[in-house]
Amino acid sequence: MIVLYHCVAARSFRPLWALEELGLPYQLKVLAFPPRAVDRAYLGINPLGTVPTLFDGDLRMTESAAICHYLGVKYGPSDLVPGPDEADFGMFLNWLHFGEATLTFPQTIVLRYERFEPPERRLPQAAEDYRRWFLGRLKTLEPLLANQPTMCAGRFTMADISVGYALLLAEYLGMAPAFPPSVSDYLARLKLRPAFQRACMAEREGAEAEGISATPAPLLAAP
Ligand SMILES: N[C@@H](CCC(=O)N[C@@H](CS)C(=O)NCC(=O)O)C(=O)O
DSSP states (O other), X not given: OEEEEEOXXXXXXXXXXXXXXHTOOEEEEEOOSSHHHHOTTHHHHOTTOOSOEXXXXXXXXXXXXXXHHHHHHHTOOOTTSOOTTSTTHHHHHHXXXXXXXXXXXXHHHXXXXXXXXXXXXXOHHXXXXXXXXXXXXXXXXXXXXXXXXXXXTTBOOHHHHHHHHHHHHHHHTTOGGGSXXXXXXXXXXXXXXXXXXXXXHHHHHHHXXXXXXXXXXXXXXXX
């Protein structure tokens, strides 16, 4: 049985969404955020203290985009992972990693220096610079998504999960009004996917079962 450790609205939403897209059975363990501070025992499960952690038998993985890729290949073949024989194979890998390395990382600087640090250590200039940096990166998506419904390969893939989560996080951070129209439309389309909605429901039910808030508020205001 696959086991996924998840916090509401965190990057572990990527593997949760991927599991639902693939229709795989899994056990979801929803933790309060940040698990490193709230549940010290979690460091025994993942010494980094971060989510996701996914176990598949003896295998432990802690990188959200890599987990999506792994699940699609291991439990595929699946249309969610373009193969090396496809013209968009390289672009698939590019966008899969772009979603985390280029679109999510700058948002963690915003979160840290605008919200997580104690007031005397906050850096409004750093937060504002990386907010702009993130929005600047969306300019590469704007023309692409004005001409095609998904990131690559002419269909929905794990790259859309990776980029889609980064856009969701930006929405939680209040940046959606600055999205280019084609990017807003893309995010709206992703949210209509039944597997996305099932993942949201699994997240909500898992949080409620643990007595944890099912809104992104704790992620956005972590100590
Ligand atoms: N690159 C990793 C980052 C994982 C990560 O930093 N997750 C955040 C939640 S979005 C976390 O667990 N933060 C808690 C902490 O740093 O203590 C991934 O894509 O999964």
